[in-house]
Amino acid sequence: MNKLTWGDSGLRNGADNIVLDSQQIIVTRTDHVPLLRFYENTQTVALGAYEDKNFAVRTAYCQTRSIPIIRRITGGGTSYLYPKQISWSLTLPAQRLSIEQWLDIICMAVCRGLYNSGYEDINFNSPNDIYAHGQKLGNVHVGMLDNILIANGTLYRSLDINTMLRALRVPKEKLTLAGIRTATCHFTTLPSLSDADLLQLKESLAQSIALSCNLPTLMQVSWVNNTSQTYVCNHNDLTENAHEITYSSFTITPGGILHGRIQLDANIRISSLHLTGNVYIRPHNLFRKIESVLRGAAEGEIMQRMDNLFYENQWELYRFTPQHIMVLLRRLFEQHRIAAKLSIAPSAASSFMIHDPDGTMDAFDIAAKADTVLVPYCAKPTWCKWRHNDGCSQCGKCDVGQVYQIARQQGLQVTTVTNFEHLEITLKALKERGTKSYLGMCCNNFYIKREYAFRSANMPALLLDIAGANCYDLMQEQSAYSGEFSAESSIDLGVAEKVIKLARREPVQ
Ligand code: SF4
Ligand code: SF4
Numbered sequence: 001m002n003k004l005t006w007g008d009s010g011l012r013n014g015a016d017n018i019v020l021d022s023q024q025i026i027v028t029r030t031d032h033v034p035l036l037r038f039y040e041n042t043q044t045v046a047l048g049a050y051e052d053k054n055f056a057v058r059t060a061y062c063q064t065r066s067i068p069i070i071r072r073i074t075g076g077g078t079s080y081l082y083p084k085q086i087s088w089s090l091t092l093p094a095q096r097l098s099i100e101q102w103l104d105i106i107c108m109a110v111c112r113g114l115y116n117s118g119y120e121d122i123n124f125n126s127p128n129d130i131y132a133h134g135q136k137l138g139n140v141h142v143g144m145l146d147n148i149l150i151a152n153g154t155l156y157r158s159l160d161i162n163t164m165l166r167a168l169r170v171p172k173e174k175l176t177l178a179g180i181r182t183a184t185c186h187f188t189t190l191p192s193l194s195d196a197d198l199l200q201l202k203e204s205l206a207q208s209i210a211l212s213c214n215l216p217t218l219m220q221v222s223w224v225n226n227t228s229q230t231y232v233c234n235h236n237d238l239t240e241n242a243h244e245i246t247y248s249s250f251t252i253t254p255g256g257i258l259h260g261r262i263q264l265d266a267n268i269r270i271s272s273l274h275l276t277g278n279v280y281i282r283p284h285n286l287f288r289k290i291e292s293v294l295r296g297a298a299e300g301e302i303m304q305r306m307d308n309l310f311y312e313n314q315w316e317l318y319r320f321t322p323q324h325i326m327v328l329l330r331r332l333f334e335q336h337r338i339a340a341k342l343s344i345a346p347s348a349a350s351s352f353m354i355h356d357p358d359g360t361m362d363a364f365d366i367a368a369k370a371d372t373v374l375v376p377y378c379a380k381p382t383w384c385k386w387r388h389n390d391g392c393s394q395c396g397k398c399d400v401g402q403v404y405q406i407a408r409q410q411g412l413q414v415t416t417v418t419n420f421e422h423l424e425i426t427l428k429a430l431k432e433r434g435t436k437s438y439l440g441m442c443c444n445n446f447y448i449k450r451e452y453a454f455r456s457a458n459m460p461a462l463l464l465d466i467a468g469a470n471c472y473d474l475m476q477e478q479s480a481y482s483g484e485f486s487a488e489s490s491i492d493l494g495v496a497e498k499v500i501k502l503a504r505r506e507p508v509q
Helices: 014-031 059-064 099-116 161-167 177-186 198-212 235-239 286-294 299-312 322-342 363-369 399-409 420-432 444-457 477-481 493-500
Strands: 003-012 035-041 044-047 069-071 079-081 085-093 122-125 129-132 135-145 148-156 217-220 247-253 256-264 270-277 352-355 370-376 413-417 437-441 461-464
Touching: 003 014, 003 198, 014 035, 014 044, 014 069, 014 085, 014 148, 035 198, 059 161, 079 161, 085 198, 099 122, 099 129, 099 135, 099 148, 099 198, 135 177, 161 177, 198 217, 247 322, 247 444, 256 322, 270 286, 286 299, 299 322, 322 352, 322 363, 322 493, 352 363, 352 444, 363 370, 363 437, 363 461, 370 399, 370 420, 399 413, 399 493, 413 420, 420 444, 437 493, 461 493
Parallel strands: 003 035, 003 217, 044 069, 370 413, 370 437, 437 461
Antiparallel strands: 035 085, 044 079, 085 148, 122 129, 129 135, 135 148, 247 256, 256 270, 352 461
């Protein structure tokens, strides 16, 4: 094997390009031929191989705009693809390198290919983003299928930030004019950097990739593709499995966010488990293997089964460990205990987010030691004069007022968090006054995006996801443009009351 065969398959829809990726893998595996294919995609949202679309994509928006959602063979996060990007797929027999090493090699090869074509100040931000002059120019994703490496890459020739921000689950605050402007400044395009010829650029990228992969010669071919199958993705087909979802949870790791859904049988054993995440793993079916070995396991048996699986198999988790999966599984079982103890539905228990920096406390320990409740301003009515202020006159016209009342009766302090900076200030003040833990309500999107703020406060928290409208899901561009999120989220008052009453404070008479 000393030759990289490369070509261009032109503009196709995303689903066809995934079919071509699969064909590429087969040819590389059976004929030992490394292949590099350049192409363009029609508008497509491409999920990472292990991602849950519910956490990554605004399906309703994609449906309205007829933007198909496909799943890549490569790991990592979701990308928004459209014409006027240079996309490419590389397949080659994988040598004994880790995911991290492959990401480094391929990203560096892309940087060198760009540099050799006249682009300057190019570098990559680990793990997989290509930058020029400090602005993002593209990305790379990799996947391993047995002994085959597949890499997908994209370089921008134009930007469609508006659609990208709406199709992918980014915070809605980014949809303000200022937010879009900021996002736009974050990106750059090939034409804005150089007027280099695109054909030459592709050849330069092919040469650089070949060199980095120890393939000294290049052979250009006209790409013959016989893909007649145009699979138009049904947005509802991506529900991933038909299991009844009993409990769901997530955990944030340095390598991405792991999501888990679990169904327990009458003996509190796993009857089904589904693991997803915007992560890189190897082998490709590792999550399916874990799901399979844990079927039928009680909580106390999980660790042994996991140890056996990881001992008997070759595996790689990029920037996370089996311990993170254990934390996720523990959380899922903990939700069952919460549901049982508080007599609440599994879906309500699934709304609990446990922030436990040391990993030593469960939800009940955290609630018992809490001295404060944080509520988000978005749960207050839009007409309430307290909506953007910390406080509440308990006029009795909304559930937030009820939360204030119940918490104060329980001897807890209540704070309305009015914005992100206010959250940081509040957490700092709690820490300084010796708060051991606190209760809070916010949407899970907010927690996922801003987990670092909770982490830097270094206090355990029991957080409840809010329901109803939230600024991540609502398409309220006009009101967002004017800087005001005007919809109202809602708190499950019954659940909030039960949780607040777990706090062991002296009741106020
Ligand atoms: S109860 Fe409090 S937050 Fe709700 S409407 Fe009345 S003053 Fe506003
Ligand atoms: S908690 Fe409310 S305001 Fe904050 S991010 Fe979530 S929906 Fe938006």
